[in-house]
Amino acid sequence: MPSVSSIAAQSLQRRITSGELPLGSALPSQRELADSLGISRASLREAISTLEALGLVRSQAGKGVYVTWGGKADPDHLPLGPSAMPPEALFEFRYALEPAWTSLTARRIAPEQYRVLENCQLAMENALHAGDLVSASELDLQFHLSLASLSGNPALAAVARQFTGQIAHSLRLPFANASNIWAPADEHRAILGEIAAGNSSAASQAMRAHLTAAAARVGIDFCKPA
Numbered sequence: 001m002p003s004v005s006s007i008a009a010q011s012l013q014r015r016i017t018s019g020e021l022p023l024g025s026a027l028p029s030q031r032e033l034a035d036s037l038g039i040s041r042a043s044l045r046e047a048i049s050t051l052e053a054l055g056l057v058r059s060q061a062g063k064g065v066y067v068t069w070g071g072k073a074d075p076d077h078l079p080l081g082p083s084a085m086p087p088e089a090l091f092e093f094r095y096a097l098e099p100a101w102t103s104l105t106a107r108r109i110a111p112e113q114y115r116v117l118e119n120c121q122l123a124m125e126n127a128l129h130a131g132d133l134v135s136a137s138e139l140d141l142q143f144h145l146s147l148a149s150l151s152g153n154p155a156l157a158a159v160a161r162q163f164t165g166q167i168a169h170s171l172r173l174p175f176a177n178a179s180n181i182w183a184p185a186d187e188h189r190a191i192l193g194e195i196a197a198g199n200s201s202a203a204s205q206a207m208r209a210h211l212t213a214a215a216a217r218v219g220i221d222f223c224k225p226a
Contacts (some may be wrong), residue, residue: 002138003048008037009134013046016056017131023070027057046138052079053169054133055176070178075219081169090170091215092222098144098211099204104151106195106203110163113150117192120146125185133181137172140184144171147191147207174217187213 004011012033015021027033027048034044048065051057056069060075078119109117124139144167147161160167175181187210194203215222 002036003092004039004043005050006134006138008039008043008047008184009050010122010132011037012051013056013132013134013177016051016067017109023067025067026063027065027067029064049079050134050137050172053172053176054119054137055173055178056133064219078173078218079146079169082165085169087170087173087218088150088215088220088222091220093163094167095208095211095222097156098147100154100197101148101151101160101206102207103200103204104153104156105147106198106200108152109150109195113197114192116150117143119138121188121192124188128182128185134182136185137168137175140171140188141168143188171214173226174214177217182218184210184214 011020014026021027027035030041030044034041037044039047042109048057048059052059052065056067059065059079060067080086081090117217120139120143124136127136127139128132141164145160145164148157151157171184174184187206191203191206191210194206212222
């Protein structure tokens with residue numbers, strides 16, 4: 001079941017993408033929005049954080065929250081993740097762990113488990129077709145967490161659960177690049193193909209390529225020489 005903040009984010013997303021809240025316009029005050037959506041201000045702040053990571057809005061200290069959807073993503077103003085983690089650190093963290101659990105999943109996955117990943121992928125593609133970035137990013141997260149869970153390694157699965165918020169934030173950021181919103185789904189397909197073939201080394205490499213490309217879409221090159 002979607003969380004309260006997710007439902008609120010989807011509601012605001014519809015108002016933005018429909019043009020009710022056009023590019024450059026200010027969102028109503030937090031009190032007004034929270035009252036109209038019937039949620040707490042804490043849930044509203046979480047919803048706005050989701051939309052900001054997706055590139056639909058931007059918060060300006062002391063001024064309010066403004067619609068940025070339809071404009072150009074600004075890699076110099078990426079929102080920080082939970083615990084104020086910089087996006088570059090989040091991608092480096094994922095690059096260190098996700099290829100490992102993807103490799104293990106390719107080695108150990110059963111056919112019925114593969115269908116879990118395939119169904120998640122199909123749902124993500126449907127969300128993208130509908131222009132629902134909030135749902136697409138949540139299904140993106142489900143895909144990555146499922147890979148950790150299916151690795152059969154409880155330590156890696158526990159780390160993924162512990163850092164779910166941070167992983168979710170970094171997954172949302174590339175969607176702000178409107179010209180490439182299908183890229184994550186296409187890269188997932190490459191990963192799924194190697195997992196289906198049971199090729200653990202190639203699956204790991206496909207995940208590295210996915211993470212490197214996702215970081216590049218938000219202007220981060222964490223593989224550059226020191």
